[in-house]
Amino acid sequence: xxxxxxxxxxxxxxxxxxxxxxxxxxxxxxxxxxxxxxxxxxxxxxxxxxxxxxxxxxxxxxxxxxxxxxxxxxxxxxxxxxxxxxxxxxxxxxxxxxxxxxxxxxxxxxxxxxxxxxxxxxxxxxxxxxxxxxxxxxxxxxxxxxxxxxxxxxxxxxxxxxxxxxxxxxxxxxxxxxxxxxxxxxxxxxxxxxxxxxxxxxxxxxxxxxxxxxxxxxxxxxxxxx
Amino acid sequence: xxxxxxxxxxxxxxxxxxxxxxxxxxxxxxxxxxxxxxxxxxxxxxxxxxxxxxxxxxxxxxxxxxxxxxxxxxxxxxxxxxxxxxxxxxxxxxxxxxxxxxxxxxxxxxxxxxxxxxxxxxxxxxxxxxxxxxxxxxxxxxxxxxxxxxxxxxxxxxxxxxxxxxxxxxxxxxxxxxxxxxxxxxxxxxxxxxxxxxxxxxxxxxxxxxxxxxxxxxxxxxxxxx
Numbered sequence: 545x546x547x548x549x550x551x552x553x554x555x556x557x558x559x560x561x562x563x564x565x566x567x568x569x570x571x572x573x574x575x576x577x578x579x580x581x582x583x584x585x586x587x588x589x590x591x592x593x594x595x596x597x598x599x600x601x602x603x604x605x606x607x608x609x610x611x612x613x614x615x616x617x618x619x620x621x622x623x624x625x626x627x628x629x630x631x632x633x634x635x636x637x638x639x640x641x642x643x644x645x646x647x648x649x650x651x652x653x654x655x656x657x658x659x660x661x662x663x664x665x666x667x668x669x670x671x672x673x674x675x676x677x678x679x680x681x682x683x684x685x686x687x688x689x690x691x692x693x694x695x696x697x698x699x700x701x702x703x704x705x706x707x708x709x710x711x712x713x714x715x716x717x718x719x720x721x722x723x724x725x726x727x728x729x730x731x732x733x734x735x736x737x738x739x740x741x742x743x744x745x746x747x748x749x750x751x752x753x754x755x756x757x758x759x760x761x762x763x764x765x766x767x768x769x770x
Numbered sequence: 771x772x773x774x775x776x777x778x779x780x781x782x783x784x785x786x787x788x789x790x791x792x793x794x795x796x797x798x799x800x801x802x803x804x805x806x807x808x809x810x811x812x813x814x815x816x817x818x819x820x821x822x823x824x825x826x827x828x829x830x831x832x833x834x835x836x837x838x839x840x841x842x843x844x845x846x847x848x849x850x851x852x853x854x855x856x857x858x859x860x861x862x863x864x865x866x867x868x869x870x871x872x873x874x875x876x877x878x879x880x881x882x883x884x885x886x887x888x889x890x891x892x893x894x895x896x897x898x899x900x901x902x903x904x905x906x907x908x909x910x911x912x913x914x915x916x917x918x919x920x921x922x923x924x925x926x927x928x929x930x931x932x933x934x935x936x937x938x939x940x941x942x943x944x945x946x947x948x949x950x951x952x953x954x955x956x957x958x959x960x961x962x963x964x965x966x967x968x969x970x971x972x973x974x975x976x977x978x979x980x981x982x983x984x985x986x987x988x989x990x991x992x993x994x995x996x
Contacts, residue, residue, distance in 0.1 A: 569823075572820050572823040573799075573823060580799055581853035585832060585834075591795075593829065594795040600823065603819065606811060608805060609884075614888075614889065615891050635806065659853065661838050661855070663972075665841050668904070669918065673899040673903055674896030676896075692929070693924075696895070700921065703918070706838060
């Protein structure tokens, strides 16, 4: 499974076609973000690029959703986290997590370049917490009882250097609507930050689970927003 | 003070000129990120936009730093957080915080659009923690004793709706190299998330402060990475 998997219909040809269209687009905008904080070209070049980008935006805005992508995808009963700022195939801010998961455990490799810098040479502490929130939440989601973050505690052990990183997360226990998860980020010099979170099963999911149990219906899409 | 203030040289004409060049560029790329998760134009348009964006990237990459922006700005002795993913004037991912601050207190208004969505209609929990980390750290920085995040705990009280939001943070106490700060995010229905953090004065700043005290020299730039 990788960062844009849609696990309830990954064999759907039209979805794969959409992903094939979006992946290079999103990578191009991601590269544009990266070069935004690295370029040293002249002012004239920046001004010219600004005008061109504005023109592209205007063209893409000609037809756009009034709702957000998350809301627009909801009525179909399946969740595609394509707009998600950490893992979305259509979100250029996402640091391209490549994820493998089993029940209760997730491992994600990702890359933080210049645009994720806080202190010089290091990943911004807030980006560290953002990735941990996502990956812990994903681990919770693999149990079939997804949760919204209730509390999240991050302990920063050392600076997280920019570059290739790994995030691991696992479920510690579940009790009622609560799931406890832990995780950490690993850099070239070992663990840089540790996280512990409590995730709460949302009411609408609780109701869907209860209805499914009563009716014997399979539930689609519950593992998607993770 | 606003989100791209450089407080050690804000009257510098060339700096202002740079900011005037970067602000519209960054906004254009920010708009491009937003439309990336909202557009419904045809596949042909996406493919055409991809090629155009790749071409802009190639032009901007013709001259670029090999170091990151944070590292490149460091030797000058003044810190410009222009690449910062939460507040940087050159970072299109930054959700444009407009900030006022006094010693030990910071208030930031910001906007999270469609690209910051986690659960449908709500800001991603990781984005919530990212903004809180930045603004608490900023509050710590206003005391003249900046810190790197040591621990950060977020309690999510309710979903944070996409849209206009406010983040407030303040210093609770300082002891040795540690500063304790608290803060919260406020949405249209009140406080959505609360944060508490411990920030640690980095060794190099400790040494700079000690040297400055010994030599009676003013210290430039300490309040910048906040």
